[in-house]
Amino acid sequence: MTDYDVLRVFCGPRGGYGNELGVVREGSVLPDRDERQRFAAKLGFSETVFVDDPERGVIDIYTPSTRLPFAGYPCVGAAWLLDVPELVTPAGVVGTRLDGEFSWIEARPEWAEPRTLRQYGSAAEVDSLAVPAPGEWLYAWAWEDEAAGRIRARGFPGRGDGITEDEATGAAALQLTAQLARALNIIQGQGSQILTAPQPEGWIEVGGRVLLER
Secondary structure (H helix, E strand, O other), rough: OOOOEEEEEEOOOOOOOOOOEEOOHHHHHHOOOHHHHHHHHHOOOEEEEEEEEEEOOEEEEEEEEEEOOHHHHHHHHHHHOOOEEEEEEEOOOOEEEEEEOOEEEEEEEHHHOOOOOEEEEHHHHOOOOOOOOOEEEEEEEEEEEEEOOOEEEEEEEEOOOOOOOEEHHHHHHHHHHHHHHHHHOEEEEOOEEEEEEEHHHHHHHEEEEEOOOO
């Protein structure tokens, strides 16, 4: 069995929740893309990262069914684990920084796969949503406190690969921040927390807590 770590990314204030992330620190043990895809499917996490160069921060990201040029929570987790100034993804170079209990990345919204960002009238409406049928990547959100930038959200990838709801989704939070053009404090899933902030020239920062689960 290939060695891997499991992180929880975007944990809540007390360390609970967060989205599980598989990280293969020695990506060279599975150099072939098809092998990586099979391994990511076997692990069954929303996403799995293969580290190809830990010093330069070169990473490769897979869901159970597809390879991604960029994804938010895998980059936040890898930034925390590798402690490097940047990550190199197929989509582009992601800036990183660690700030106290938070791990941050800086990326561009257009790097992420397209999603439907659908606003609802209240947090209760978002909470009551049933998982939709596969076919559309839906990010459902509502204001909890618009003046304070607090949002309630849930993410439904709709890929039909066994991940019916994403506990925490950095790329969707990045895209929503770009759309609303303001800093956000997002509670997603069962209780994960994602912080965001617009930066100059269209860049967006996304941050959260990361814990090593095993």
